Amino acid sequence: GIQVEQSPPDLILQEGANSTLRCNFSDSVNNLQWFHQNPWGQLINLFYIPSGTKQNGRLSATTVATERYSLLYISSSQTTDSGVYFCAVTGNQFYFGTGTSLTVIP
């Protein structure tokens, strides 16, 4: 299967700081998604981004498919951004990384 590695595994930010989360994958993929899992367990779609760049408010994502990585940018972080961010890719099934656990402190 496809290996998905996310970094860093844990991240603590002061409110208002910016951050970059990375997702590396080991093979060509049809699909790449970023999810945010809140402290209650809900997984929320952030981006569907097999290639290119997308922005949604304070969040943006870039996928460079030819180099097999994707980046998630969080600007002006807020405490509600806390949770775990997952990257998932598809080959013959969806493969998830182990996530980046983000804590934003006031």
Place this chain on the structure above:
Amino acid sequence: ETGVTQTPRHLVMGMTNKKSLKCEQHLGHNAMYWYKQSAKKPLELMFVYNFKEQTENNSVPSRFSPECPNSSHLFLHLHTLQPEDSALYLCASSQEGLASDSPLHFGNGTRLTVT
């Protein structure tokens, strides 16, 4: 997101009990999935249904039994579980099945504790 609804949100059951998890999607999707999320592990795909037909069963023990009566509903029947089965069980749906380019949409999950 409210497109995928899971019930119950929390479930505590003994090892001899039989219970069922329910998932309903209101997105008009054709594929539905069960995932297991244990602490500090990647999400594990358990079952996939595409157009009501099971297309994947990732070596899941028989104490977990899925049922997909139609494209909008998915059940996971549980019996004689073990404490190590305690986890967050997540249902998801997508327009098409695996190897497609349609995004996944998740429910809120059922937090299962086996005592």
